Amino acid sequence: MSLPLAVLALPFVSFVLLAVVPPLRRAGRVAGGVSIAATAVAFVCALATWQGHLEGEQLVPWIPGDAGPMATVGLLVDPITNAMLVLVTLVSLLIQIYSLAYLSDEPSPALGRYYTYQSLFAFSMLGLVLSPTFLQMFIFWELVGLCSYLLIGFWYQRPAAARAAVKAFWITKLGDLGFVTGIVMLWAATGTFEFSTLFRMGAAGQLPAESLGLILFLIYLGAVGKSAQFPLHVWLPDAMEGPTPVSALIHAATMVTAGVFMVTRAQPLFALVPDLVWLIGTVGAFTALLAASMACVEHDIKRVLAYSTVSQLGYMMAAAGAGAADAGFFHLLTHGVFKALLFLAAGSVIHAVGTNDMFRMGRLWHGLPHTGIVFIVGTLALAGVWPLAGFFSKESILAAVWGAGRTGTFAVLALTAFLTAFYMFRAVFLTFFGHAHAGGHPHEAPWPMRGPLWILAILTLVLGLAFLASPPPAVEAHHGPGWLGPFSLGLAAAGLALAWAMYQQRAIAPASFSRVLAPIDFAARRRYGIDALYLGLYKGLILGFSKLIGLIDRYLVDGLVNVFSALSLRSGDRLRRIQSGQVHDYVYGVAFGVLLVVVFAHWWAR
Amino acid sequence: MSLHGYLTLGALVFAIGLFGVVTRRNAVGMLLGIELMLNAVNINLVAFSRFHADLGGIVFSLFTIAITVAEVALGLAIVIVIFRVRKTIEADRLDLLRG
Numbered sequence: 001m002s003l004p005l006a007v008l009a010l011p012f013v014s015f016v017l018l019a020v021v022p023p024l025r026r027a028g029r030v031a032g033g034v035s036i037a038a039t040a041v042a043f044v045c046a047l048a049t050w051q052g053h054l055e056g057e058q059l060v061p062w063i064p065g066d067a068g069p070m071a072t073v074g075l076l077v078d079p080i081t082n083a084m085l086v087l088v089t090l091v092s093l094l095i096q097i098y099s100l101a102y103l104s105d106e107p108s109p110a111l112g113r114y115y116t117y118q119s120l121f122a123f124s125m126l127g128l129v130l131s132p133t134f135l136q137m138f139i140f141w142e143l144v145g146l147c148s149y150l151l152i153g154f155w156y157q158r159p160a161a162a163r164a165a166v167k168a169f170w171i172t173k174l175g176d177l178g179f180v181t182g183i184v185m186l187w188a189a190t191g192t193f194e195f196s197t198l199f200r201m202g203a204a205g206q207l208p209a210e211s212l213g214l215i216l217f218l219i220y221l222g223a224v225g226k227s228a229q230f231p232l233h234v235w236l237p238d239a240m241e242g243p244t245p246v247s248a249l250i251h252a253a254t255m256v257t258a259g260v261f262m263v264t265r266a267q268p269l270f271a272l273v274p275d276l277v278w279l280i281g282t283v284g285a286f287t288a289l290l291a292a293s294m295a296c297v298e299h300d301i302k303r304v305l306a307y308s309t310v311s312q313l314g315y316m317m318a319a320a321g322a323g324a325a326d327a328g329f330f331h332l333l334t335h336g337v338f339k340a341l342l343f344l345a346a347g348s349v350i351h352a353v354g355t356n357d358m359f360r361m362g363r364l365w366h367g368l369p370h371t372g373i374v375f376i377v378g379t380l381a382l383a384g385v386w387p388l389a390g391f392f393s394k395e396s397i398l399a400a401v402w403g404a405g406r407t408g409t410f411a412v413l414a415l416t417a418f419l420t421a422f423y424m425f426r427a428v429f430l431t432f433f434g435h436a437h438a439g440g441h442p443h444e445a446p447w448p449m450r451g452p453l454w455i456l457a458i459l460t461l462v463l464g465l466a467f468l469a470s471p472p473p474a475v476e477a478h479h480g481p482g483w484l485g486p487f488s489l490g491l492a493a494a495g496l497a498l499a500w501a502m503y504q505q506r507a508i509a510p511a512s513f514s515r516v517l518a519p520i521d522f523a524a525r526r527r528y529g530i531d532a533l534y535l536g537l538y539k540g541l542i543l544g545f546s547k548l549i550g551l552i553d554r555y556l557v558d559g560l561v562n563v564f565s566a567l568s569l570r571s572g573d574r575l576r577r578i579q580s581g582q583v584h585d586y587v588y589g590v591a592f593g594v595l596l597v598v599v600f601a602h603w604w605a606r
Numbered sequence: 607m608s609l610h611g612y613l614t615l616g617a618l619v620f621a622i623g624l625f626g627v628v629t630r631r632n633a634v635g636m637l638l639g640i641e642l643m644l645n646a647v648n649i650n651l652v653a654f655s656r657f658h659a660d661l662g663g664i665v666f667s668l669f670t671i672a673i674t675v676a677e678v679a680l681g682l683a684i685v686i687v688i689f690r691v692r693k694t695i696e697a698d699r700l701d702l703l704r705g
Contacts, residue, residue, distance in 0.1 A: 581701030581703045581704030584628060584698070587628055
């Protein structure tokens with residue numbers, strides 16, 4: 001188990017070095033070098049772990065208890081962990097190299113801080129996928145949330161970025177609340193956090209049937225927050241305020257994949273509650289469609305990609321809901337590669353033109369041929385065009401959903417696939433073709449940025465070809481009917497054609513479409529009012545509650561205090577007059593007191 | 607004479623002393639009244655000592671006399687200081703401690 005441990009330890013060592021040695025961190029590019037080197041070695045170790053099929057589980061007691069340890073920590077390496085290790089280290093490595101050029105204008109201390117967070121992020125995510133227990137997973141889960149907060153808010157001087165970071169943190173925390181409650185309840189019911197023990201108990205039917213539904217629902221809430229499922233998806237588009245490489249990292253390999261990974265990991269448990277599985281699938285499909293429709297009206301190129309991530313996460317969850325978490329996980333892996341590619345390419349575009357608005361781009365093909373090619377490769381993969389990687393994973397999800405007999409979900413996912421192709425090609429046509437808007441001559445980014453782009457683009461192509469040669473297990477397991485491949489290709493082609501007609505040929509005016517679909521267009525442009533709903537809830541509930549508390553404090557609590565103070569002031573003023581300063585009055589008082597004592601002694605205290 | 611006679615005498619002297627303290631405006635007069643009240647106590651102590659055949663009362667009265675002397679000395683000193691500062695020892699003019 002030393003190789004997986006090395007994968008986990010290297011980013012941690014890099015993080016500790018950068019965190020506790022300020023001169024190293026302040027050196028900026030040197031800090032980047034340290035982080036990149038650690039991640040590169042971790043990537044090699046991850047590859048070796050994967051190739052060597054070093055699978056197994058190692059647990060050490062952590063919290064001692066009367067009857068065996070109450071909690072254990074350790075490492076769990078199995079095929080899905082191996083795949084995630086390779087994906088996380090690869091994407092982190094490429095993004096860190098890319099960032100070196102993308103953030104070259106940053107001052108050195110800020111760059112060092114960036115790489116410190118990057119190392120911690122890689123460590124947290126690797127720890128999460130290696131966790132053999134729910135408790136350990138939760139700890140790394142929270143670390144991942146912390147890192148995304150730090151990186152989304154990297155430009156913390158910008159109010160929008162700071163707000164987005166806080167929003168991401170709080171919205172995911174809402175789900176985490178359910179997650180931790182579920183874990184604790186599960187522990188109370190079974191006495192263990194370990195996946196292997198829980199799976200064994202589940203297979204033997206020893207889990208409490210009546211409370212399991214609630215427990216797993218709470219745990220699923222954690223995934224809803226992290227993987228941006230409806231209705232907690234609102235943080236993800238706002239997370240675009242972070243630097244583009246951070247968006248790529250969060251969307252491709254870390255953070256949002258955590259929820260899908262957790263559902264995949266705990267699949268044997270979820271399978272015990274069919275109603276919950278149905279819910280996961282339905283929410284996933286709904287999220288996929290909702291996010292896709294919002295992506296169609298978005299102007300910001302990064303937000304289009306953000307909504308497409310939400311949509312694809314919905315796809316993965318829909319697969320899990322059809323009992324095919326392996327298909328969803330397979331899509332997670334391929335999506336990780338080409339979504340990192342798309343984001344980094346979008347970053348390259350933004351780097352060149354200095355704006356996020358697609359309607360102010362256009363004809364960038366001439367200035368940015370490299371970026372254009374890789375962006376189109378990513379788009380084709382996301383749209384699910386044969387023989388790119390995305391085609392296989394998307395088709396296996398569709399096949400699994402069709403095979404599970406969930407026709408409604410299948411229809412929603414098919415519509416989403418069409419919309420995905422449409423909005424992605426809309427982005428391509430608006431950005432790289434059409435009419436030039438941007439002033440000046442955009443130039444291709446330097447090689448540290450182009451290199452990772454090409455590596456990811458080639459990987460997207462090669463993976464697809466490799467899947468063609470030897471179908472991966474997830475594809476083998478989910479064979480759809482014969483018409484499914486041509487059908488999904490047809491959807492992609494239809495989306496492409498519509499985008500081409502609307503934004504390249506301008507044969508169909510987008511405005512006529514928005515007239516026909518006026519209610520949907522209206523709602524989608526306002527994000528279906530979900531953000532407004534949260535804002536309203538916040539304003540109505542929390543601010544209203546605060547105002548109520550404020551009133552109580554001002555009038556009840558302060559009122560009582562004021563009454564007491566007025567009372568003591570007034571009575572003090574009255575009592576003051578007794579103190580006349582005349583010795584004779586005091587003598588009268590003493591004499592009268594003595595008389596009282598005498599009378600008391602004589603009459604009452606016999 | 608019986609114990610009652612002495613106790614009546616003591617009570618009388620005490621009442622005269624209290625009357626003096628209450629009615630006198632002059633601080634020296636008030637001190638004299640206090641002396642009378644203390645001596646009334648002494649009469650009681652000595653009377654009880656005599657009729658109960660207990661020397662403790664007489665010893666106690668000796669202590670009282672000693673303390674009375676000290677108290678008068680202190681009291682007169684205060685009166686003199688007050689007179690120097692305020693040019694009066696009329697008690698109803700001395701109301702610095704009024705609340």
